[in-house]
Amino acid sequence: MKYLFIVLVLFQNYFAQSLSISLFFDKSTYLEYELCQAVIELRNISLHDVRITQPFATEAYGSGIVVELTDLNNKKIPPHNMEYADIVLTKPIILKPGNSLFTSLPFSAKFGRKRPDGPVTFTESRYPEPGKYKIHVTYTYTENDTRTTIDSKIVELEIIEPTQEDLGVYRELKNAKLNSLSVTNEQKIVNLLQFIKKYPSHIYTLGAYNEVLILAIVFPELHVNTDELCLQMYNNFPTSIMALFAVNPILKNDSKLMESVMSKLSKQGNEKKEMFKRYNEFLDNLKSLY
Amino acid sequence: MYRVYFYFIQNFSIQKGMDGLHRILVFLFFLSLGLINFGCTDSSQLQNPNSDGVEAYKLDAVGENKLLTEYPTYILTPREVRNIYVHGNNKDWEDVWTDITNDFSESFTNGIGKGSDQYAAEDGNFTTYITIAAPADPKDYTLTFHAGTNRVSSSLPCSTTIRVVATRQFDIRYCYMTGYDILNDANNVISYNASNTMVNGFEDAKTSINIQTGINGIDKASTTLMDPLHTNLKPEDLLYSWAISTIPKSGNSAARNHSTWLFSLYSNNFTMGTIYGLSPGVTITLDNGQDIEIGISTVYVDKCLTAAANVLDATQQKQFVSLMLLHELGHARSTYLGADYRYPNNLTDAPHTGGHKGNGSKSCCVRYMPLNTSTPEFGDFKSGLKNIHFCNGHLQMLFNCNFIEE
Numbered sequence: 183m184k185y186l187f188i189v190l191v192l193f194q195n196y197f198a199q200s201l202s203i204s205l206f207f208d209k210s211t212y213l214e215y216e217l218c219q220a221v222i223e224l225r226n227i228s229l230h231d232v233r234i235t236q237p238f239a240t241e242a243y244g245s246g247i248v249v250e251l252t253d254l255n256n257k258k259i260p261p262h263n264m265e266y267a268d269i270v271l272t273k274p275i276i277l278k279p280g281n282s283l284f285t286s287l288p289f290s291a292k293f294g295r296k297r298p299d300g301p302v303t304f305t306e307s308r309y310p311e312p313g314k315y316k317i318h319v320t321y322t323y324t325e326n327d328t329r330t331t332i333d334s335k336i337v338e339l340e341i342i343e344p345t346q347e348d349l350g351v352y353r354e355l356k357n358a359k360l361n362s363l364s365v366t367n368e369q370k371i372v373n374l375l376q377f378i379k380k381y382p383s384h385i386y387t388l389g390a391y392n393e394v395l396i397l398a399i400v401f402p403e404l405h406v407n408t409d410e411l412c413l414q415m416y417n418n419f420p421t422s423i424m425a426l427f428a429v430n431p432i433l434k435n436d437s438k439l440m441e442s443v444m445s446k447l448s449k450q451g452n453e454k455k456e457m458f459k460r461y462n463e464f465l466d467n468l469k470s471l472y
Numbered sequence: 473m474y475r476v477y478f479y480f481i482q483n484f485s486i487q488k489g490m491d492g493l494h495r496i497l498v499f500l501f502f503l504s505l506g507l508i509n510f511g512c513t514d515s516s517q518l519q520n521p522n523s524d525g526v527e528a529y530k531l532d533a534v535g536e537n538k539l540l541t542e543y544p545t546y547i548l549t550p551r552e553v554r555n556i557y558v559h560g561n562n563k564d565w566e567d568v569w570t571d572i573t574n575d576f577s578e579s580f581t582n583g584i585g586k587g588s589d590q591y592a593a594e595d596g597n598f599t600t601y602i603t604i605a606a607p608a609d610p611k612d613y614t615l616t617f618h619a620g621t622n623r624v625s626s627s628l629p630c631s632t633t634i635r636v637v638a639t640r641q642f643d644i645r646y647c648y649m650t651g652y653d654i655l656n657d658a659n660n661v662i663s664y665n666a667s668n669t670m671v672n673g674f675e676d677a678k679t680s681i682n683i684q685t686g687i688n689g690i691d692k693a694s695t696t697l698m699d700p701l702h703t704n705l706k707p708e709d710l711l712y713s714w715a716i717s718t719i720p721k722s723g724n725s726a727a728r729n730h731s732t733w734l735f736s737l738y739s740n741n742f743t744m745g746t747i748y749g750l751s752p753g754v755t756i757t758l759d760n761g762q763d764i765e766i767g768i769s770t771v772y773v774d775k776c777l778t779a780a781a782n783v784l785d786a787t788q789q790k791q792f793v794s795l796m797l798l799h800e801l802g803h804a805r806s807t808y809l810g811a812d813y814r815y816p817n818n819l820t821d822a823p824h825t826g827g828h829k830g831n832g833s834k835s836c837c838v839r840y841m842p843l844n845t846s847t848p849e850f851g852d853f854k855s856g857l858k859n860i861h862f863c864n865g866h867l868q869m870l871f872n873c874n875f876i877e878e
Contacts, residue, residue, distance in 0.1 A: 242743075243824045244840045266803065268745040268796070270779050270843050288709075364759050367717050400714045 200228040201277075203321045205287070205334045206457060208422050212290075214309050214344050215352050217389035219424045220287040222247065222319055222334075223457060226277040234275040235324060238283045240292070242269040246322040247285070251293050254314050261292045275471050282460045283471070287319070312343040348386070355386050359393050367401050383418040388425070391415040395428065420446050426458060430465070528591035529830035529864055531559035531599045539568070539619045539627040547635045547874045548606035552678065554871060555601040560584075560619050560627060563596040569623065570602060571616040580604045584619070589830065610636045637874045640679050642805055643731040645686030647715075652773050653688075654736045654793060662773050664790035666797050669860045673798040673837065676862060677870035679805070684726045686733050687718055711735075711746070715768055716756055727756065729764040732804040736797075739772040744779060744841075745796045746770045747803040769800040783845050784854065791857040798837045798860055805873050829865030832856075836863035 206221045222240065226232045236246040243266055251259040277283065293310050316338055322331045344352065358373035365373075374390045374397075381387050391411065398406035409432050415422075416429040426443070433440040447455040464471075531542055539560035548554050558568055569581035580602045585592030591599040607613060613634040618625035646655060654663040655670070674681055715733060747769050755763050776796050780789045824840035834849075835856025842849045862870060 266747050267743040268799070268841070269743050270841065272779050272782075272843070396709055396713045397717075400710050401717070 199330065199332060200226060200230070200232045200325055201321070201323060201330075201332055202227045203319055203332050203334045204457070205317065205319050205337050206423060206454070207289075207337055207339065208424075210338060211340045211342060213348060213385050214312055214341055215389075216290070216309075216385050217392055217424070218289040219392075220289050221423050221427075221457075221461075222285050222287050223282050223460065224277075224284075224321060225282040225460070226279050229279050231279070232277045232323075232325060234277055234283065235271065236322075237269040237271055238275075238321075239267065239269060239285045240287050242267045245269065248320045248322075249287060249292070249317065250319070251310070251315055251317045254316070256316075259293055259310060259315065277471075280460075281467065282464050284461055284464050289317075310341055312341045315339045315341065351381055351384055352386050354380075355390055358390065367397055367404060371397055371404060371406060378414075382414075388415070388419055388422060391419075391428075392424065416443075421450060423454075427461065430462065527830060527833065528589055529557055529599055529601065530591040531557060531829075533593075533595075533597045534559055534561050536561050536596065537627060539617060539630045541617060541630060541632040542868065543632070543872060545633040545635055545872070547637055547640070547872045549638070549640055549678070550606060550608045550610065550636055552606045552636075553603060554606070554678075555603050555868075556615075556617075556632070557599055557601045557868065558617055558619075558630070559597070559599040561596045561598070562619065562627070564621055565598075565619045565626065566621045567623065568600055568602060568617060568619045570604065571618070571629075573614075573616075575607050575613045576604075576615060604634070606634060606636050608636075610638050612636075635874075640871070640874045642674060642679050642681050642801075642873075643728060644681060644683045644801070645726050645728075645731050645733045646683055646736075647687035647690060647733055648736040649690040649692060649738050650688075652736045652738055654771065654773065654797065655683075660787075660790055662777070662790065663793040663797070664787060666794040669794040669798050670801060673802075673860065673862060674805075674870075677805075677867050677873075679870060679873070686726050690718075690735075690737065692738055711770065712768060727758060727764060727766065729762075730766070731764075732767040732769055732801070734797075734801065734804075735768065735770040737770060737772055738774050743770075744772055744775045745800040747800055767804045769804040771796050771800055779843050783843050783850070784857075788854065788857050791860070792841070795837050795841070795857060795860045798862075799841075802838050802862060802866065802870070806869055827865045827869065828863050829868075831864045832861050833863040833865065835859075835861070836866060837861060838863070838866050 202225050204223045204225070206223065207218070208220075212218050224234075224238050236244060238247065239245050240247050240249060249261065251261070253259065275283070290309050316336050318336045319334045320331050322329060324330075355377055358377045359370060371394055374394045377390050378387055378394070391414075394406060394411060395408060398404060398408045398411070412425070412428040412432060416425040419425040426447075429439075429443070433443060444455065447458060531540075534540055537560075539558060542557045542559070546554065546556060560568070565584055567581055567583055569579050570576065572579050582600050582602045584590070584598050584600050586600075590601070591597075602617070604615065613636065614631050615634050616629045616631045618629055619627040648654070652662065654666040657663045657666060671681060715735070747767065755765050757763050771793065773793055776793045777789050780792045784792060824838065828834075828836050828839065834852040837856065837860050839849070839853065842853050844850060
């Protein structure tokens, strides 16, 4: 029997699925028009290196990732399919045991529908109808000449209708970030910062933070203090994965803050905390991976 | 594979000197592992049923005695001649034809399974085409199709809308980074006949190109926009934000509804090309208050050149940049097809793998580019660089794109 046990351990490891895929959302209920950005993690759960030959990005053709959203009657909600990148890996990624790759899933942008109530501006203006949904993600990869498809757990989501008061706030946000050709970036940032000041922790304010951060990265000449902004965002939205990832670069040089963040994460569950640790490892390895 | 596996199991237990019971247990254990391993994986291979040349245009199988057109609406310009592909199922039918009406004074007809460019299967399924000529006046017409033998119809008639529009025009606003003007690269320094590739590709799609300058002299500093290190923010969002803010400075007068902003940029980061838009989503508000939808296509020249460096020669690498140009513009052109054709086609639904039919299907520029010599499709990809084109299936889709700037 001793041999059987050894063989069992050795061969379970050899034949077991090498990769796992997971989908992380901040919460299970979202307000319509709220910025909703999930995270997808591909993890090497084997004891050997795995060669990733397909890009791991949700918006890339041929990436092997398929995200499927269904309503409770299992009716598929097709994605927008309007943003894609043609990506190739010029060399395979060697993923070490326990290491992960991450990509973001812009849920609201991907699955939203153009609403009849006025001009579409950007991401969160498009949103699935209020209701209950199920979402999961699959990834297909080839290892040892064998194609394998792995599936994440199904995540249940509910989109709820905003109140009139919420809609009033949303309209203010839309006016602040209007994509008008006559509105300069400086003006847009001023508008958005005013909105953030007025509604520091309103559910729609996360979208305003996102917009300012994008402008700040794209236009460094605008001299926005992104560190301060990220900290403020994280403090007002401590359960948001997007805010957590945004504040992450600051944590590297601030051990006290890191401690506080980890403590907050512990309260949100071990799964999220462990994912965040792996995300940090991923960032450390990113340059060598790609 | 299975034989090797069983041989291994048998020898493993013998070598370990196990008794009969243990050998059976080991055998069952390995057998279950083998079944799990072989059974739970998708070993399906990529299929390329068509080949270049005169390979048949094949539509989906249909039920017996049915006759269907490929699309519910066909867009043509005045007096334009276009093939309408129909598919049906009946072993005895010999011909398909159209009704004579006030609008169509002749009956267009064709035989079934008569040419090598047609598909006809043993089970009666077939795809054939009828070449029609559009009336002169821009409006909607109905055209009815029949199938049968000796011009006696035995199928339920099938009707389609023939929409005649004044023009089929693609409005491009061209933006390039200093040193990356691929459309005016006369000496083929970074691309190879890119402008001709674009013009010829859309000439095949019977689409005229109205190109105007959008933004030129873009600074190289913008290359960080597509850096994958920005994992928290989508690179496309960053590019969009940049473009939307730059257009008013440099290209406000050229901004028109349904125009595609084509960017030729440096960048050797991660992506060879992208499509953003056209509809719904990329909306900007003009100074006069009008909301317009635009598309943003990008070609990242350096990434194309370096990604292809190990598998293609110097000329082919530059041809690859031109291929990427037509590829991205193909995506951009097809993302908005009007109310009847919001998302009807495989240029948007399964943009690389689907929709390849008929002539040129194996080396269609819309295909995913296998930059790996061991990939089975590499040979077709490489040979396609000499004649960069859309396949017949994608041309049919592009014929149905008629949106023009408003």
